Amino acid sequence: EVQLVESGGGLVQPGGSLRLSCAASGFTFSSYDMHWVRQTIGKRLEWVSGIGTGGESYYSGSVKGRFTISRENAENSLYLHMNSLRAGDTAVYYCVLGVHCSTTSCYEGPLGYWGQGTLVTVSS
Amino acid sequence: EIVLTQSPATMSLSPGERATLSCRASQSVSRYLAWYQQKPGQAPRLLIYDASKRATGIPARFSGSGSGTDFTLTISSLEPEDFAVYYCQQRSNWPQYTFGQGTKLEIK
Numbered sequence: 001e002v003q004l005v006e007s008g009g010g011l012v013q014p015g016g017s018l019r020l021s022c023a024a025s026g027f028t029f030s031s032y033d034m035h036w037v038r039q040t041i042g043k044r045l046e047w048v049s050g051i052g053t054g055g056e057s058y059y060s061g062s063v064k065g066r067f068t069i070s071r072e073n074a075e076n077s078l079y080l081h082m083n084s085l086r087a088g089d090t091a092v093y094y095c096v097l098g099v100h101c102s103t104t105s106c107y108e109g110p111l112g113y114w115g116q117g118t119l120v121t122v123s124s
Numbered sequence: 125e126i127v128l129t130q131s132p133a134t135m136s137l138s139p140g141e142r143a144t145l146s147c148r149a150s151q152s153v154s155r156y157l158a159w160y161q162q163k164p165g166q167a168p169r170l171l172i173y174d175a176s177k178r179a180t181g182i183p184a185r186f187s188g189s190g191s192g193t194d195f196t197l198t199i200s201s202l203e204p205e206d207f208a209v210y211y212c213q214q215r216s217n218w219p220q221y222t223f224g225q226g227t228k229l230e231i232k
Binding site: 058 | 125156158160167168169170173174179180209211213215218219220221222223225226
């Protein structure tokens with residue numbers, strides 16, 4: 001069974017930094033793209049960042065230059081380093097596996113598995 | 125950026141009724157459109173991917189259709205557990221995914 005468990009959220013002042021972690025299990029972590037998706041207080045969903053199997057990283061325009069995604073395949077872990085945090089970054093951050101699996105095969109692309117989320121609050 | 129617009133924002137229906145939710149893209153996303161269901165306090169759950177393919181374990185009352193810029197999620201006969209918020213999402217310009225703003229399906 002796929003499990004994704006986020007940690008590291010909390011209250012941080014504007015301009016501060018935070019590192020989110022995601023512990024993955026139940027699948028071959030190194031074989032699939034991983035993503036961070038956030039949900040704002042107003043319940044809007046926003047894709048934040050993604051990382052491919054080779055470590056190539058991608059960011060939304062709103063976080064590019066401030067956030068860094070990384071993965072440690074040996075530890076089945078995904079990370080999001082967040083710097084220069086702003087009030088607009090306040091959200092629940094989800095770790096998401098970019099694959100859907102049936103009983104017989106897996107298909108890359110759909111955001112098939114989500115963690116329970118970790119809340120990041122940026123406020124003074 | 126591809127913008128997804130969902131309509132209506134809120135839909136009030138009774139159990140047993142048919143629900144039809146719409147998602148329109150600002151430019152063609154081919155068939156790379158997914159639908160998610162979210163209940164209070166839970167993460168989104170994948171329902172439909174590639175416009176019309178049901179995810180594993182999703183009941184047959186859920187169906188998706190469309191291509192290009194216009195997509196529909198249909199729930200043929202609403203069950204009490206179907207009242208939730210539904211989001212569409214495109215992956216046409218991987219990995220710059222975007223989501224719609226959501227449709228809240230509430231009990232009438």
